Amino acid sequence: MKILVCISHVPDTTSKINFTEDKTTFDTNGVQFVINPNDEFGLTRAMWFKEKQGAHITVVNVGGPETEPTLRKALAIGADEAIRINTVATDGFSVAKQLAEVVTNGAYNLIIAGRESIDYNGGMVPGILAGLTSSNFVNNCMGLEIDGHSATVIREIDGGKETVSTSLPLVIGGQKGLVEESDLRIPNMRGIMMARKKPLNVVEPVASETKTSSLSFEKPAPKGAVTLVSPDNLDELINLLHNEAKVI
Numbered sequence: 001m002k003i004l005v006c007i008s009h010v011p012d013t014t015s016k017i018n019f020t021e022d023k024t025t026f027d028t029n030g031v032q033f034v035i036n037p038n039d040e041f042g043l044t045r046a047m048w049f050k051e052k053q054g055a056h057i058t059v060v061n062v063g064g065p066e067t068e069p070t071l072r073k074a075l076a077i078g079a080d081e082a083i084r085i086n087t088v089a090t091d092g093f094s095v096a097k098q099l100a101e102v103v104t105n106g107a108y109n110l111i112i113a114g115r116e117s118i119d120y121n122g123g124m125v126p127g128i129l130a131g132l133t134s135s136n137f138v139n140n141c142m143g144l145e146i147d148g149h150s151a152t153v154i155r156e157i158d159g160g161k162e163t164v165s166t167s168l169p170l171v172i173g174g175q176k177g178l179v180e181e182s183d184l185r186i187p188n189m190r191g192i193m194m195a196r197k198k199p200l201n202v203v204e205p206v207a208s209e210t211k212t213s214s215l216s217f218e219k220p221a222p223k224g225a226v227t228l229v230s231p232d233n234l235d236e237l238i239n240l241l242h243n244e245a246k247v248i
Contacts, residue, residue, distance in 0.1 A: 001055040001146065001168075003046045004106060006099060006113040006125070007074055008036035008089075009067040013118065019217045026119075026217065035070055038114025042174035044184055045144055046112055047078045053146070056080050058106065062089045062098050068200065075195035076187030082198070087205035090213075092124030097208040099125070100132035108169065110151075115140055115173035120214075126173035135169040142177030 011017065011031045018027040035043070049055040059074040060083040061067050071082040085098045103111055111133075116123035130137030136151075142161070143154030149168045154161055156175070187195070227244075229237045241248045 001049060001053060001110060002106065002108045003049060003055050003057050003110045003112060004103060004108040005039065005043045005046050005057060005059045005074070005079065006111065006129075007039050007043070007059045007061045007070060008114065008117040008119070009033050009061060009063055009070040010036045010117050010119045017219070019219075023216045023218065024214070033066075033070060035073060036114050036117045036119075038116065038118070038173075038175050039112075040184060041176060041178040042112035042114060042172070043074055043077060043079065044179045045174065046110075047185065048179070049110075049146060050078065050080075055110075058083060058108070060085065060099060060102055062087060062095045062205075064088060071200055072195050073187060075198045075200070076191040077185045078191065080198065082200040084200065084202050085205055086202050090210045092122045093128055093211040094208045096125045096128035096132060098205050099129050101206045102203070103129070103133045103135075109149075110146065110168060111135065111171040112174055113171065115175045123173075126171055130171035133169070133171070135171045136166045137171045137173075138164060138166065139173035141172040141174045144172060144174075144178060 010033060012034045015031045019025060020027045043059065046055065046057045050057055057079040058081050059071060059079045061071055062085045064086065068084060071084060075082055083102055085102065087098065089095050111129065113126040113129065115126065126139060127137055138153045138155050140156040141153055142156050145152045151166050151168060151170050152163065153166065153172065154163050227240060229240065
């Protein structure tokens with residue numbers, strides 16, 4: 001089985017976020033980048049298929065040379081090879097278009113993507129990719145088993161979970177629950193050394209177009225000051241909840 005795991009290069013959630021050029025561009029200065037958490041769950045699940053079923057894992061990213069350390073980390077975790085599509089990730093459609101070319105050329109059976117990246121939270125790429133490659137698609141995936149050319153998938157739905165059966169080729173939008181957090185892997189020294197010898201192929205992008213663009217960015221408003229109300233003054237509490245917070 002050939003598995004393609006899509007890897008997004010995203011800011012660490014502990015990084016301080018700023019914007020430049022009149023709040024139209026994300027400022028990367030001083031920002032630490034990591035594997036998108038939803039993609040990391042998917043990569044760990046792919047490793048299970050590699051160890052139990054002999055699957056071959058390729059990781060792929062759309063981005064410039066600055067994303068290669070993230071791909072090398074994925075190789076150190078256990079992926080067999082990496083592909084970097086040498087273009088800036090502009091929007092969901094253009095990213096899916098580039099990934100679709102890799103999927104078509106590589107004849108992958110299973111494509112694992114995160115349901116969304118934690119930077120722009122677009123949530124578009126897996127579904128568009130499935131459409132472009134005529135693959136089956138299951139989003140919000142939190143459980144996956146493969147038996148031959150058949151797949152059993154557990155996905156999160158409003159109020160619960162749903163188990164569906166489908167066939168390969170399959171694109172999933174993975175998320176937390178696809179594996180346990182305790183199963184996520186940290187590269188060890190042997191993995192890091194081996195990653196240096198694994199192929200990281202740079203391919204040029206295919207022609208595409210940008211369907212969406214960001215006009216400006218805005219940080220959430222700072223939290224207001226806390227108003228303390230005496231436990232003996234319930235009337236004041238009700239007044240504040242009703243007239244100021246407007247929650248009752």
